[in-house]
Amino acid sequence: MLKILKYLKKKEWMYAAFCVFFIVIQVWLDLKLPDYMSEITTLVETAGSAMSDILSAGRGMIACAIGSMAASIVTGFFAAKTAAGLSRTLRELVYNKTLDFSMQEVHKFSADSLINRTTNDVTQIQTLVSMGLQAIIKAPILAVWAIVKIAGKSWQWTLATAIAVIILIIVLAITLVIAVPRFQKVQKLNDRLNTVTREQVSGIRVVRAYNAEQYQENKFDEQNEIITDNNTIANRVMALMSPTMTLLNSGLTLAVYWIGAYLIVAASAMNKLAIFSDMVVFSNYAMQIIMAFMLLNMIFILLPRAQVSADRIVEVLNTPVSIKDGEQTAASEESGTIEFKDVSFRYPEAGGNVLEHLSFKVNKGETCALIGATGSGKTTAVNLIPRFYDVSDGEVLVDGINVKEYKQKDLRNKIGYCSQKAKLFSGTVKSNILFGENDKPAGTDEDVKNAMSISKADEFVEKMHDGTDSAIAQNGTNVSGGQKQRISIARAVARKPEIFIFDDSFSALDYKTDREVRRQLSEKTADATKIIVAQRISTIRDADQILVLEHGKIVGKGEHDELMKNCKVYQEIALSQLSKEELEDA
Numbered sequence: 231m232l233k234i235l236k237y238l239k240k241k242e243w244m245y246a247a248f249c250v251f252f253i254v255i256q257v258w259l260d261l262k263l264p265d266y267m268s269e270i271t272t273l274v275e276t277a278g279s280a281m282s283d284i285l286s287a288g289r290g291m292i293a294c295a296i297g298s299m300a301a302s303i304v305t306g307f308f309a310a311k312t313a314a315g316l317s318r319t320l321r322e323l324v325y326n327k328t329l330d331f332s333m334q335e336v337h338k339f340s341a342d343s344l345i346n347r348t349t350n351d352v353t354q355i356q357t358l359v360s361m362g363l364q365a366i367i368k369a370p371i372l373a374v375w376a377i378v379k380i381a382g383k384s385w386q387w388t389l390a391t392a393i394a395v396i397i398l399i400i401v402l403a404i405t406l407v408i409a410v411p412r413f414q415k416v417q418k419l420n421d422r423l424n425t426v427t428r429e430q431v432s433g434i435r436v437v438r439a440y441n442a443e444q445y446q447e448n449k450f451d452e453q454n455e456i457i458t459d460n461n462t463i464a465n466r467v468m469a470l471m472s473p474t475m476t477l478l479n480s481g482l483t484l485a486v487y488w489i490g491a492y493l494i495v496a497a498s499a500m501n502k503l504a505i506f507s508d509m510v511v512f513s514n515y516a517m518q519i520i521m522a523f524m525l526l527n528m529i530f531i532l533l534p535r536a537q538v539s540a541d542r543i544v545e546v547l548n549t550p551v552s553i554k555d556g557e558q559t560a561a562s563e564e565s566g567t568i569e570f571k572d573v574s575f576r577y578p579e580a581g582g583n584v585l586e587h588l589s590f591k592v593n594k595g596e597t598c599a600l601i602g603a604t605g606s607g608k609t610t611a612v613n614l615i616p617r618f619y620d621v622s623d624g625e626v627l628v629d630g631i632n633v634k635e636y637k638q639k640d641l642r643n644k645i646g647y648c649s650q651k652a653k654l655f656s657g658t659v660k661s662n663i664l665f666g667e668n669d670k671p672a673g674t675d676e677d678v679k680n681a682m683s684i685s686k687a688d689e690f691v692e693k694m695h696d697g698t699d700s701a702i703a704q705n706g707t708n709v710s711g712g713q714k715q716r717i718s719i720a721r722a723v724a725r726k727p728e729i730f731i732f733d734d735s736f737s738a739l740d741y742k743t744d745r746e747v748r749r750q751l752s753e754k755t756a757d758a759t760k761i762i763v764a765q766r767i768s769t770i771r772d773a774d775q776i777l778v779l780e781h782g783k784i785v786g787k788g789e790h791d792e793l794m795k796n797c798k799v800y801q802e803i804a805l806s807q808l809s810k811e812e813l814e815d816a
C-alpha cells in the first residue's frame with residue numbers, strides 16, 4: 231500500500247497535511263467537551279452556583295460541538311480531494327501503461343483483469359485513502375490523547391478500560407483473521423466473474439443459437455456462488471463487530487459508574503463531588519477510546535482489500551514493457567520495402583516455433599500475398615511488421631531498417647493495417663475512417679470520400695441516414711461483416727501509408743466487390759507496398775509474389791503460374807477452390 235503513496239502529487243500531500251491539521255483540531259475539541267461536562271456537573275452540585283456560569287460552560291460545549299463538526303467537514307473535503315486526485319493519477323497511469331503493453335503483456339494479464347485494475351481496484355484505493363485519512367489519523371490521536379487525559383484518575387477505572395480494550399483487540403483480531411482472506415479472494419474472483427459475463431454478453435447470438443443459456447448460466451452461477459459464499463462468511467463475521475462494540479461501550483460505561491459508586495461511597499464527604507465529576511468525564515473519555523478502536527476497525531476492513539488492489543495496480547505499473555521504442559524516426563533512404571531475414575517466432579509461454587526461418591523481400595509498390603492452411607502462421611508473420619510481437623530470431627526490416635530500431639509511432643505511421651477481424655469503434659463512419667489521425671495532419675472530408683470510394687464503402691454509407699456522420703455502435707454491431715471490412719479498409723487507405731497490411735480483410739466481401747476493391751487499390755495506391763493474407767486464390771493470383779506457408783515454413787514462393795507448376799501445397803489449395811479449366815482460363 232505504501233508503494234502506492236509515491237504516486238501522490240505534491241498538491242495531494244498538502245491536502246493530506248491539511249487533513250491532519252483539522253483532525254487534531256477536531257480531536258482537541260471532542261476531548262474538550264468532557265471538561266465542560268465536568269465543570270457543569272460541579273457547578274450543578276455546588277450550592278450557590280450562578281446560572282450564568284452554567285450557561286457559559288454550556289456555550290463552550292456548543293462551540294466545541296460546532297467547531298468539531300466544521301473541522302470534520304473540512305477534513306472530509308480535503309480527504310476526498312486527496313483520494314480523488316490519487317485515483318485519477320492511478321487510473322491514468324494504469325491506462326497509459328496498458329496502451330504501452332504489447333500483446334504479450336495483455337495476454338498475460340487478460341483484458342478483463344486490466345479493466346478491473348483500472349476501475350474497481352483504483353476505486354478500492356480511493357475509498358481507503360478517503361476514509362483512511364480521516365480514520366487512520368484520527369484513531370491513534372484520539373486514543374492516545376484520551377488515555378493521557380484519564381491517566382491517574384483511578385486505577386480501577388483504568389483497569390476496566392484496559393480490559394475492554396483487550397477484549398476489543400481480541401475480537402478485532404478474530405474477525406480479521408476470518409474475514410480478510412475472504413475479501414482478498416473475492417477480488418480475484420471478480421476477474422473471473424467479469425470474464426464469464428463478458429463472454430456471455432459478447433457471444434449472446436451463439437449462446438442462443440446453441441440453446442446454451444443454461445450452460446452459460448451454470449458457469450456464471452458457479453463463480454457467483456463462490457463469491458457469494460466468501461462474501462457471506464466475511465460479512466457475517468464483520469456484522470458481529472458493531473453489536474460487540476456497542477456491548478463493550480455500554481458495559482464499560484456501566485463498569486465505570488459501578489466502580490464510581492463504590493469509590494463515592496468510600497470517599498470522604500469533601501471528595502465525593504470531585505469523584506462524581508471525574509466519573510462523568512472518565513466514562514466520556516473511555517467511550518472516545520472505544521470509538522478510536524471502532525475507527526481502526528473500519529480501516530482494518532478496508533485495508534486488506536485496498537492492499538490487494540494496490541498490489542494488482544503496482545504489478546501492472548512495474549511490469550516491464552517487452553516491446554521498447556527505438557530511436558529511428560520515419561526518415562530513411564529506402565521507402566516501402568519489407569524484408570524478413572531468417573525470421574523465427576515462438577509465442578511466449580508456447581511450446582515450439584510458430585514461424586521458422588522465413589526469408590523474403592517485398593519491394594516498393596509490390597504486392598506480396600501469404601496463403602496457407604489455417605494455423606500455418608500467416609497472421610503471426612504479418613503481426614511482426616508493426617511489431618505487435620518481436621521476432622524470436624532473425625530480423626524484420628522496414629525500409630531497410632530493423633523494426634526494433636524505430637520509434638513505434640513512426641513505424642506504425644508507415645503502415646495501414648487491416649486486422650483479420652474488422653474492428654470498429656463507437657462513433658461515426660467518419661471518426662472510424664479518420665481513426666488515430668491525430669498523429670498525422672488531420673484527414674479531410676475529401677480523404678474520407680476517396681478512401682470510401684477505393685474500399686467501396688461509399689456504396690452503403692451514402693444510403694445511410696446521416697452519410698459519413700452516421701453512428702457506428704461499439705464493435706460495429708449495426709453494420710454487416712462485409713460493411714465492417716470495407717470501413718476498416720477505408721481506414722487503412724485514409725492513412726495514406728507506405729505499406730498496407732490486409733490480414734484476410736477481403737474475406738467477407740463478395741467476389742465482385744473483392745475484385746473491385748483490389749483493382750481500385752492497385753490503381754489508386756500503386757506506390758504503396760501491399761501484404762495480403764488471404765484464403766482465396768482469386769484474391770491473390772495477381773500478386774507479384776505469393777508465399778505459401780505450411781506449419782510456419784515457406785514451402786513455395788513466386789507468382790501464381792510458377793507456383794501452379796512447382797508447389798504442391800499451392801496446387802492443392804488452388805484446385806480445392808477453382809476447377810482446372812477456370813485456372814487455365816485465367
Ligand SMILES: Nc1ncnc2c1ncn2[C@@H]1O[C@H](COP(=O)(O)OP(=O)(O)OP(=O)(O)O)[C@@H](O)[C@H]1O
Binds near residue numbers: 607608650
Ligand atoms: N497468442 C497466441 N499464443 C499462442 N499461440 C498462438 C497465439 N496466436 C496464434 N497462436 C498459434 O500460432 C499458430 C499460427 O497462428 P496464426 O493465427 O498465425 O495462423 P493463420 O495462418 O493466420 O491462421 P488463420 O488462417 O486461421 O487465420 C497457430 O497454431 C496458433 O494456435
